[in-house]
Amino acid sequence: MTDWNAMSDQAFRQEVRRFYAEHFPAHLRAVIGYLTWAQQQDWYRKLYERGWAAPSWPREHGGMGLDTNKLLIFVDERLDAARGPEFGGIVMLGPVLMKFGSPAQQAYYLPRILSGEDRWAQGYSEPGAGSDLAGLRTEAVLDGDHFVVNGQKIWTTWGLDCTHAFVLVRTDKSVKKQAGISFLLIDLGSHGVTVRGIRNIAGQQDFCEMFFDNVRVPKDNLVGGLNQGWTVSKALVGHERLLIGNPQHCQLALDRLAAVARVQGLFDDAGFIDRFAQLALDVEDLGATYARFCDLARRGAAIGADVSMLKIWATETLQRINEQIVEAAGDLGATEGLIAFGDRAVDVLHPFYISRPTTIGAGTSEIQRNIMAKFVLELPG
Ligand SMILES: Cc1cc2nc3c(=O)[nH]c(=O)nc-3n(C[C@H](O)[C@H](O)[C@H](O)COP(=O)(O)OP(=O)(O)OC[C@H]3O[C@@H](n4cnc5c(N)ncnc54)[C@H](O)[C@@H]3O)c2cc1C
Known part of the structure; x- marks a missing residue:
């Protein structure tokens, strides 16, 4: 090997x-x-x-x-x-099972995640619990060797393509919100589970709703102990944030903008050159910030709350570039599908649409700014 x-x-x-x-x-x-x-x-x-x-x-x-x-x-x-759809298992659940899962859970699930046989969706958000995730209401009540799960999840990416979901459920209503949550592994083929697609603005059904109606889940599917779900889920969010900051999506988008602008003659326009230079510098800044966090990670240092800055900058820069591509495409800016700009085929509208939710998923920009205000700038709450 x-x-x-x-x-x-x-x-x-x-x-x-x-x-x-x-x-x-x-x-x-x-x-x-x-x-x-x-x-x-x-x-x-x-x-x-x-x-x-x-x-x-x-x-x-x-x-x-x-x-x-x-x-x-x-x-x-x-x-x-x-x-x-392998992402949830490989990037999110796998590392969590290695840290919090029992030996039996590791032995059973990890090989199936690796082979792609089991694909895992993240079942956290609910209609009334997104930013305020701790307010989630999907409930799991112990009944002998099983939990009985009732409730609804929403915005589950790849819900229709996944075989399982790792789900945050309420297992104690009598304590502080965060202290009564557990992390459960649910087979989406179980009796009482309904998964429905939600069509997004780009016409895709990446998102789903999941309904749990008296779903019986073996007690052994609990990860990290009863009411430990908040701790388990926080470890998982940490993995997501650094990945989102990789500047490559912005670099590729900037490259598409340059390709469109060249054919549209926009590099003769001083106003456009200004905007392009600003975006190029924003991407450079992102690259430098990403490199700094990578450096910390390489040295095994703790990644602090200021990593929120990386998520804000990566996603908002991506949106700004994609907006400029639509602008630069002129009359073609509202045309769907690949459009020929010289010898380059560029999809103008789709990346514009799908960059919109990037400032919402994995914690909205407002929530990231709240985190920065509280834990980095230590502003009064
Ligand atoms: C691309 C994408 C993929 C996703 N995938 C999944 C998934 O696989 N699994 C899953 O469980 N969830 C998923 N989500 C859901 C995501 O986690 C939630 O959308 C997100 O947490 C925001 O919650 P919400 O939509 O309920 O909005 P809300 O929390 O209702 O927020 C609405 C608005 O109010 C603002 N706001 C809320 N609270 C505050 C505050 N305290 N201060 C300032 N502003 C505030 C928000 O920033 C936002 O602008 C995904 C979302 C997206 C966009």
Whole structure:
């Protein structure tokens, strides 16, 4: 088995680049946003067979065992590879099970996540509990060896493509909100589960609603102990935030803007040049901020609350660039699908649509600013 961490950075980068160049299907390169399992599964199988499905997982669990430095190179080299429904299991639940799961849960679920057989959705948000997640009301009541779950989740990404969901449920109503929440693993094929798609503005059904009607979930599916769900879920959010800050999406969007602007003759327009320069500098700033957090992560230092800045900057910059692409496309700005700008085919509208929710998912910009105000600037609440 190759020890990737022992390779030089350059050799490792080349190895990853070569594999992607040879095997990553051309038609998936054009996808911006989420992939369905039908689109993703052949490519995922190739990664799995190569032993590259879970770059950050330790080798004993079938991962590549990459250290932080090599992991950052790996993520960088994926460039235009969009996420598919394996994401929840590989990036979110897997690390949580390694930290909080029982040996039996690890032995059963981790190999099935790795192979893509089980795909996991994140069942946190509810119609009345998004930013105020601790207010969630989906309830799990113990009945012998099972929990009986009733309630509704919403905005579940890939809900229709996933086989399971890790769900936050209320298991004690008599204590402080955060102290009465548990983390449950639910098979979406269980009796009483209904998953319905929600069509988004881009016409896709990435989002779902999940309804639980007297769903019986084995007690053994509890992760991290009764009423420990808040602690478990916080560990998981930490993983998400650093990944969102990778500047590659903004760099690719800036590249699309430049391609459109060139053909539209906008580099002769001083106003546009000003706006383009500002965006290019914003992306540079993002890259520098990301590099700083990566550096901390590489050294094993704690990532503080100021990482919220990275999420705000990455997502709001992406929106600004995509707005400019629509502007730059002129009359074609409202046309759906790929549009030819010289020898480049650019989708103008879809990235604009799908960059809108990036400032909402994984904690809205307002909530990130609240975090910064409270924990970084220490402003009075
Ligand atoms: C792309 C995407 C993917 C998602 N995937 C999932 C998923 O897989 N699983 C899942 O469980 N959830 C998912 N979500 C849901 C997401 O977590 C919630 O949308 C988010 O937490 C916001 O909650 P909400 O939509 O209920 O909005 P609300 O919390 O109702 O907020 C509405 C508005 O009020 C503002 N606001 C709320 N509270 C405050 C405050 N205290 N101070 C200032 N402003 C405030 C918000 O910023 C926002 O602008 C996803 C969302 C998106 C956009």
